[in-house]
Amino acid sequence: MSEKERARQRVFGTILKNALLSWQVAATMVFTVMLFLLAPQPFAFWEPWFWFVAGGMTTGAFVVSQVTDPNATEEAFSRQFESQYDLDEIKNAKSRQRLRDALEYRHSMIKLANNAKGSLRTHLLQTVDDINDWLGHMYNLAMYIDSFKGNELVERDRRTVPQQLEKTQRRMEREQDADIRRELERQVTQLEQQIANLDATVNGIRRAEIQLESTLASLGTVYAQMARLGSKTVDSTRAQRLRLEIQDEVASLQDTIEAMDEVHSQSMLLH
Numbered sequence: 001m002s003e004k005e006r007a008r009q010r011v012f013g014t015i016l017k018n019a020l021l022s023w024q025v026a027a028t029m030v031f032t033v034m035l036f037l038l039a040p041q042p043f044a045f046w047e048p049w050f051w052f053v054a055g056g057m058t059t060g061a062f063v064v065s066q067v068t069d070p071n072a073t074e075e076a077f078s079r080q081f082e083s084q085y086d087l088d089e090i091k092n093a094k095s096r097q098r099l100r101d102a103l104e105y106r107h108s109m110i111k112l113a114n115n116a117k118g119s120l121r122t123h124l125l126q127t128v129d130d131i132n133d134w135l136g137h138m139y140n141l142a143m144y145i146d147s148f149k150g151n152e153l154v155e156r157d158r159r160t161v162p163q164q165l166e167k168t169q170r171r172m173e174r175e176q177d178a179d180i181r182r183e184l185e186r187q188v189t190q191l192e193q194q195i196a197n198l199d200a201t202v203n204g205i206r207r208a209e210i211q212l213e214s215t216l217a218s219l220g221t222v223y224a225q226m227a228r229l230g231s232k233t234v235d236s237t238r239a240q241r242l243r244l245e246i247q248d249e250v251a252s253l254q255d256t257i258e259a260m261d262e263v264h265s266q267s268m269l270l271h
Helices: 003-020 023-038 050-067 070-083 093-115 118-149 152-174 178-230 236-269
Strands: none
Touching: 003 050, 023 050, 093 118, 093 178, 118 178, 118 236, 152 178, 178 236
8 A cells, every 4th residue: 555545544544533523423313312202202203212323324424424535535635634844843934835836736736626626526536636745755855955055074074174285285295204194185085075976965955945946836837737627628639748857857856956955865875
């Protein structure tokens, strides 16, 4: 079972629980008991326990209507999905705003999907599922940007390591002892590698920032494509092509995250 299927099962359980604990069910139960006590046999053919059967059928009909309502299911799934992303944890203001805008696009996409009918609705909801993965990667990128930009150790090393390299190179030029000179050469190599990793870290941050910005722009494009798709006759080929384009963007974001993770790991090993 995929994570999406497990998530939807949890949503189904939440909807069922909310329906059973709703005020409508409670009111039906109270009303049923009152009728049983105050009007046990309003008709000659009526048995008092009929009230409990009627109350149970009414409750069952209400619960079924809640758990089978596709719009209610999507709304519950959307709330559960968004609850895992706390935008207040994103310290960088630009990243936080881009994620907020991305979630707004997602809300609009869900509205488009819920207003659609038949197979078009299925296609659009699947596209929203792909967007869920997309937003998850965007959130991870934003967290990476925070971790690098807020890393005082990296900022300190960017200032001090080049100075240390210059001093070591000058000392190596003056050193006469061969063993000490070889040790200084190894130190120079390590410092040069550390600077290269620090530069890669900075470039990774810039790449992530550009990726977030371009992804948000692409998300707006996808929303416009979905809006056009919803205004025409169902075109399964076009819907499928749209989904593939979104999946390509998800893969691109994942590559960025993995590249930044590798740079981060390498740079930390040298500290």
